[in-house]
Amino acid sequence: MPMGRLAAAILAATGAMAGPAAAAPKNGRITLPVIVDPATPDSGEPVEVAAQQLFGKQTAHVASLVRLAAPVQLMIKKTPVTLAPADGLAEYRGYLGKETFALFCTARAAKPVAALLCLADRDGDGRFDQFWTGTAANPALAVPFPNIRFQSDIEPAAYQPMQPSEADAMAIGFVGSGGNVWTGKREFFVRVERPGASVLLFESRATGTAKNGPVDIALYDAIIHLVGDSRDAFRLKVAKPLGGGTYQLSVGYPTQTIWIAVPGG
Known part of the structure; x- marks a missing residue:
């Protein structure tokens, strides 16, 4: 068909x-309920991560x-x-x-x-x-x-x-994007991946910037410690990974904010 x-x-x-x-x-x-394998918090120093690069990866299964x-x-x-x-x-x-x-x-x-x-x-x-x-x-x-x-x-x-196979597993982690040019805040999302495919979970969206100092970003029950950000990269570490267990995933619907300049405003 x-x-x-x-x-x-x-x-x-x-x-x-x-x-x-x-x-x-x-x-x-x-x-979609997925079971996420637990992971240990990152005890090292923050590292540089490029925008749109998946970080803090954990394994998830249907x-x-x-x-x-x-x-x-x-x-x-x-x-x-x-x-x-x-x-x-x-x-x-x-x-x-x-x-x-x-x-x-x-x-x-x-x-x-x-x-x-x-x-x-x-x-x-x-x-x-x-x-x-x-x-x-x-x-x-x-x-x-x-x-x-x-x-x-x-x-x-x-x-x-x-019986599930290894091919049914997926990676779940986090990505940062350029963010809002008006507020200067960066956008962070949960993303799931398999070889050759990825899906951004719009409903997980969180924002923040390290412009005035380090800040913690919450994504589901995970915490991203952001210490620096530029247009194309971030310095961060996963202070608290996803806790493991069952998470209910949905793509959600993307939203867009349209800024209108008002003369004399």
């Missing part, structure tokens, strides 16, 4: 690039994987889709108001964003019974944009646990 048709169907069905979903029973939110016992035929806006047993489905977390539930998803390459195809076992009988869709920034990592959309109930589809 042409990827353009699949992407168009997913975007139309999910509305994922339009901002937060409307308050409707079939619109929800989604995150929470679990399953495979289908048989192919499942799905339909999105009259577009047919097949999920096969060879498609490993990674565990995600769905949210409907105060309710949370497990989703198991695979990503398909498409433009402008990857299509996220998800199944849920809502009655807990060991068979999938619902079909949901979402989007992800990159099919190789499949960290989701926040919105998901219920598509349909499906015929019960059996599944079984799947």
